[in-house]
Amino acid sequence: MGKSRTKRFRRPQFSPTGDRVAELAAAENGAEREEVDGPAAELLEKLQHPSADVRECACAGLARLVQQPPALPDLARRDAVRRLGPLLLDPSLAVRETAAGALRNLSACGGFEVCDDMVTKDVMTPLVALLKECSAGLDSNEMSPPEKKDQNRSSVENIANEAVNVLWNVCECSSRALSIFNKEGCLEIVLKYLSRFSTNVDLAVSAAYCLQTVTEDNIELLKSFSSSSLQVLESAMLSPVSSLEYVLLKTLVAGTVWNLKDVIPSKSQAEIINAILQILSEVLEMDAGQVVIQMKEAEMQRLKTAAETEELLENANGDGLIEDDEMEEIPRKKKVRRKTFISDLLPPTNKELREATALLTAQQTALELIVNMCCSEDPSDDEWEELSSSDESDAPTENSVSEGAGQLLSPLCLSHEVHSALTSCLIPKKIFEKTAFPSSIAVDVCSRSPTWKPLIRKMGTVQCRALVCLQSLVSLLEVEHLGGAPALQALAQLLSQLLFSQPDFAKHVDFLEAISSALRALLQTMASKNISQQCVTPSQLMTLCEAGILSSSVGVRVNVVSILGITGSVLAREDGTLETLKTIGRFLLEVATRDPSLVVAGEALDALFDVFADGREAERASVQIRLLPALKEFQPVFKTKIRKEGRGKYSPDQLCVLDNVKTNLRRFVAYQETVEKRLTT
Incomplete structure (x- = not known):
């Protein structure tokens, strides 16, 4: 009987550039500090240091510090944004990356007010300039010598990934940032990042998140989409799924295409909507609980193999320590002593955890998209929208009292094209199944590992979205379609x-x-x-x-x-x-x-x-x-x-x-x- 639409949910907060930032921040800050003012003042002062290494460490320390809510007011007082902004164009690529990472965390952790303040303090000027430089850098990199191409491309793409995340956050929270996005031609840049999905899915996913945000209710931007722009989106939607991160990518692009439906010719509407819901159907059909279990088992097997290999190397070394010169012959291995905990053997990026997280995020996004398809407006949770039409002068009767109670929430809106696609793709059945998610086995598996434990909450979020989706469908569809x-x-x-x-x-x-x-x-x-x-x-x-x-x-x-x-x-x-x-x-x-x-x-x-x-x-x-x-x-x-x-x-x-x-x-x-x-x- 009610009309519902999911809220905008912010992403999990995390360190922007992986373990390296955490290590740099730890090195800069030393042991955990209780004081907020001390580290903030010291780190901000070091942003002006002549040494690029010191500036990089300071940016990394700030990336960590901004994740502590008590630090945010102090950083605002000390004008952290104005000090970090110019470093987006620092001569050192490493400084650019960590500065963008610090601003990414600040925008993610600070919320709407902080993002709006970032725009007021002109973060968009260096940010847009950096995005344009990265875009040009990707073009020129194609002509680089083979021995430098991979290294240069990696650096530029890493910086671009951090920068586009900052752009996404501020555009989600600030209408002024969105206006600048439109005026500065950022669409073409973000689409270029998306087009690199076959070689850098991380960058493409970040670009897809940004596109889904900036295309929502943005009539001015929709006019900028050309046939070539739509072809980039189509290519991403049709990309082969080589990992679960590609599942997330296709889901996000489907959300962007849904936002563009008003500029798609009416004769193609049904085909496009059906393609979108087919992607969402395939996403929801996957058993995320089973995937979580399989990925955790794969991680354990990989870690076991790594531990056995390391033990063999330590035994061969004799003293249980791999020397520096030997480290050069073992790519991607850290200099380590014998480990006490197997979790210490985790690589900088845990592929299995990333894959499981990507699928859960894709399913959450798919469910939110379906709810949004069912809604024409975005009411607040407790808003009553439709009024009873009774006349105060009517005499009280049993019927008038019964009818006068009224429908507190108006019916949802569902087009014929969406209705047909929902039923043909068996969306209701798949949503019903998701309401019973997650499995107790998957929860138990995640509860045993600190790094996997956050997935329990994410699985619960998927279930909640499925329940909201169920509410919409039950209110919309005829009983026979359910x-x-x-x-x-x-x-x-x-x-x-x-x-x-x-x-x-x-x-x-x-x-x-x-x-x-x-x-x-x-x-x-x-x-x-x-x-x-x-x-x-x-x-x-x-x-x-x-x-x-x-x-x-x-x-x-x-x-x-x-x-x-x-x-x-x-x-x-x-x-x-x-x-x-x-x-x-x-x-x-x-x-x-x-x-x-x-x-x-x-x-x-x-x-x-x-x-x-x-x-x-x-x-x-x-x-x-x-x-x-x-x-x-x-x-x-x-x-x-x-x-x-x-x-x-x-x-x-x-x-x-x-x-x-x-x-x-x-x-x-x-x-x-x-x-x-x-x-x-």
């Missing part, structure tokens, strides 16, 4: 198992909000089609509601009272439900009169209208819980709250809906008076 009544009942049973198999579900706010939204939409659809809801018992729903109403999330609280209203309205038409209806009524009345949010209180009142608008059992229950006197007492309080709190705390749309609830409350009170008279005479 598999019919048996499929919906099985799905309700699955959601119930997912929810109640976790005794501490109330602690996981994102999961609780996602699953309560999905359950709300599913039960609403089932109720509207008269499909039995016995797969979820009233006692289970009360458990959910009692836990959910204590949540700090307004969205969760709105969902649980709405769910209770849906279930109660179904039970009100059945015999033998008096006691359950009394329990539901008392709960909703408590929420309506005591919840600090008027949005939640309004939803609870609407739920009461639904539950007690009709039915013999509902009428008896309303009298026994003294619903009428309670609402009469609350009516002036509710009006006063709207008048005093509304203007400062709630949006105009929310205030319109609250005003409508106030009107329906007056009608419902009048209706309940007629019910009491009839039952007591």
Whole structure:
């Protein structure tokens, strides 16, 4: 019954240039320091040092420091951006790379305000200049002597990768940065980086992320796309999948093409949308849990082989230490003593972990894209969008009270082309399967390794996105396209198992909000089609509601009272439900009169209208819980709250809906008076 769209989620924060930055930062900072001001001042001062090595170490130290939130205000006071910006054009390529890495971390960790401040302090001027130099460098590098080509290309592409990530971050957060992107012709540069997907997938993925961001709702930029630009995107979408990072690349490019749909000829719309959803379907079809398990096993085997090889080398050396001259003969080996922990043998980039992360990110992105395809607007989580159309002068009747409760959320928008592609690519089935993700085995495998443990949260994020996606599809598609009544009942049973198999579900706010939204939409659809809801018992729903109403999330609280209203309205038409209806009524009345949010209180009142608008059992229950006197007492309080709190705390749309609830409350009170008279005479 609701309209939903995923939020923009920022990327995980990480050190920009791998282990090398961490090592340089550690060398510069020494042991972990407690003071924030000391390191910041020292590192910023060293940015002006005549030695390129010192400047590089200072940039690397700042890349590490900005990941500590308390350091950000101090760095802002000391004008870190203005000091780092010029180093993007430093004579030393290594300094350029680490300076871009520091700005990348600053933009990723600082959020919208920091990114906007970076643009104000003119980071875009040296950044755009660096991007253009890298682009020219890639062209000239093609003509370099063979012995220098690979080394030069690697340096230029590494710098470009850091720079395009900074560009992506600031354009995501700042409209001024986006305007500069448009005016400075950055599109051509980023497309050139994307076109190198066959030789540098890391750079291509970063470029694809940037393109997906800058093409969203950017009419001015869309006009700049030429046929050659679209060919670059098409080539990336059709690229063979040689690793899971290419799966992520194709997913991101599919998202960019979706953003460009308005400039694609109408005769090609259906074909393009089908191609996009085919990619998303293939991504979702992959068993990410199994991939995680396989990749972890592959990593363990590789590390075991590396450890055995190292032990043989140490034994051959005799003293357990590989000397410097021997190191020259063993490429990519560190000078090491015998290891105590196998994790110490990890290479600078863990291929298996990167692959698993890429697939999970691709699936998360695919699910977010599908939700966005189902939405025409981007409402806030607790926004009520559609108002009831009842007239205040109408006389109170059972029907007017029932209809007057209104749809709090408007229907989603789905074009014929998207609808056809969703069903032909079996998207609903694959999303249903993803709601049961992740597998306990995959979670257990990741929990045993500190480096893999973050994937547990990422797997949970994929599940939450699947639940949000499920909410959209259930609200959009006809029951037959969802598999019919048996499929919906099985799905309700699955959601119930997912929810109640976790005794501490109330602690996981994102999961609780996602699953309560999905359950709300599913039960609403089932109720509207008269499909039995016995797969979820009233006692289970009360458990959910009692836990959910204590949540700090307004969205969760709105969902649980709405769910209770849906279930109660179904039970009100059945015999033998008096006691359950009394329990539901008392709960909703408590929420309506005591919840600090008027949005939640309004939803609870609407739920009461639904539950007690009709039915013999509902009428008896309303009298026994003294619903009428309670609402009469609350009516002036509710009006006063709207008048005093509304203007400062709630949006105009929310205030319109609250005003409508106030009107329906007056009608419902009048209706309940007629019910009491009839039952007591």
